[in-house]
Amino acid sequence: MEFSSKHNHDMMLNLKHILNQHIRKLKLLLSCCTLCGCPCQHHPLLCQYCQADLAYFDHNVVGYDLLSWPAINKLIQTKHFEHLLAIAPYVWPFSTWIGQLKYQHKTELAELLAYLMAEHWRQYLQIEKPDIEPEDLVVLAVPLHLKKWQERGFNQAHLIARKFAQTFHYAYQTDTIVREKFTENQVGKSGAARRKNLKNAFRINKNERLPTHVILIDDVVTTGTTANEICRLLKKRGVQNITLLGICLALPS
Numbered sequence: 001m002e003f004s005s006k007h008n009h010d011m012m013l014n015l016k017h018i019l020n021q022h023i024r025k026l027k028l029l030l031s032c033c034t035l036c037g038c039p040c041q042h043h044p045l046l047c048q049y050c051q052a053d054l055a056y057f058d059h060n061v062v063g064y065d066l067l068s069w070p071a072i073n074k075l076i077q078t079k080h081f082e083h084l085l086a087i088a089p090y091v092w093p094f095s096t097w098i099g100q101l102k103y104q105h106k107t108e109l110a111e112l113l114a115y116l117m118a119e120h121w122r123q124y125l126q127i128e129k130p131d132i133e134p135e136d137l138v139v140l141a142v143p144l145h146l147k148k149w150q151e152r153g154f155n156q157a158h159l160i161a162r163k164f165a166q167t168f169h170y171a172y173q174t175d176t177i178v179r180e181k182f183t184e185n186q187v188g189k190s191g192a193a194r195r196k197n198l199k200n201a202f203r204i205n206k207n208e209r210l211p212t213h214v215i216l217i218d219d220v221v222t223t224g225t226t227a228n229e230i231c232r233l234l235k236k237r238g239v240q241n242i243t244l245l246g247i248c249l250a251l252p253s
Contacts, residue, residue, distance in 0.1 A: 034112075035093060045112045054116075055088050057249075064124040066249060075252065076224040080231035081216065081242040083130075086249040087120045090220055094248050098219050101156050110159035113219070113247050117160065118167040121245070136211045139165040139172045142218040142226060143179040143202075160247070161217040170215070176208040177230055198229045204237050213241045221246040 031040035033047040041048045057066070066072045066084045076084070088094050094113075101109040124130070141161035149155055158174065165172035181201040204210075214234055216227060227244045234242060 034097075043112060043115050045108065046115075051116075054093070055091050056120075057086070057088060059127075064120075064128050072249075076228075078228060079224065080228050080235055081224075081244045083241075083243040084221065084224070084246075084249075085120065085124060085243060086221060086246040087116055088248055090248040090250040098156070098247065101159075102152065102219075105153065107154060107159060110156060111163055114160045114163035114167070117164050117217075117245065117247060121164070121168070132213060134168070134170060137170055137213040137215065138176075138211050139170050139215045139217060140176050140230075141174075142216065142230065143177050145179045145182045147182050157218050160219065164217065164245075171211075173208055176205050176210070177233075178203050178205060198225060202230055202233060204233045210234065210237050210239050212239065213243070214239050215243045215245050218244070218246050220248045220250055222250040 031044035032038075033040055033050055034045045035050040036047060038047045038049070040046060042051070062069050064085055066086060067076075067079070067082075072084065090098075097109045097113060100106040101113070125132070139161050141155065141157040143158075144152070144155040162172055162174075164170075179201060180203055181198075216230060216234075218227060221227065221244060224244070231239075231242050231244070
């Protein structure tokens with residue numbers, strides 16, 4: 001009976017995998033690139049040519065870990081995280097995609113952004129070969145306050161983080177970080193004002209077990225103030241290594 005149950009379970013997993021492959025092929029057949037309108041080869045919303053032309057950071061000039069860039073260290077002077085990775089500056093089309101996701105409810109773009117984030121992370125693992133053990137790693141997303149979540153209907157960082165974690169079979173915890181304080185918009189605030197705005201804004205759920213390594217995901221990293229406040233609390237709970245992973249880094253003009 002036990003053998004039969006395992007056999008049926010394996011068969012169901014195999015069938016699910018085959019079905020997902022067929023659905024993916026169908027999506028590609030019906031695909032249309034959001035930028036040029038041409039058919040797509042790898043992702044239903046982005047063709048391979050437009051993907052190659054995106055305004056990525058030049059890793060011949062800047063390492064994958066952006067903290068190796070002196071200008072970034074000057075921008076983010078206090079850091080409670082060890083690594084900072086982002087795909088690109090906050091420029092078109094990333095800025096448009098993120099805006100459409102957050103304010104026009106185009107939630108299908110979360111999957112596209114997660115796909116690009118996963119490609120970036122895969123290249124980082126291959127080239128930089130960081131000392132990361134998946135079994136001692138968890139993915140977290142910067143949370144929204146309940147009021148903001150109810151207004152928007154979703155947390156874009158959660159949608160991106162969930163799909164990213166699924167791609168690499170990483171553990172993903174949704175309730176570890178709680179945003180208790182409803183804060184004003186951070187746009188246009190000075191560093192000191194941002195820190196004051198976020199004081200006591202978060203707490204870490206005591207019931208969640210935290211591993212050695214955490215990947216904290218946000219859509220846009222500006223001054224790192226939000227991430228720093230979260231990472232400070234994670235370090236108090238014994239986390240040793242934190243990678244802040246964003247879609248974009250908003251560089252000052």
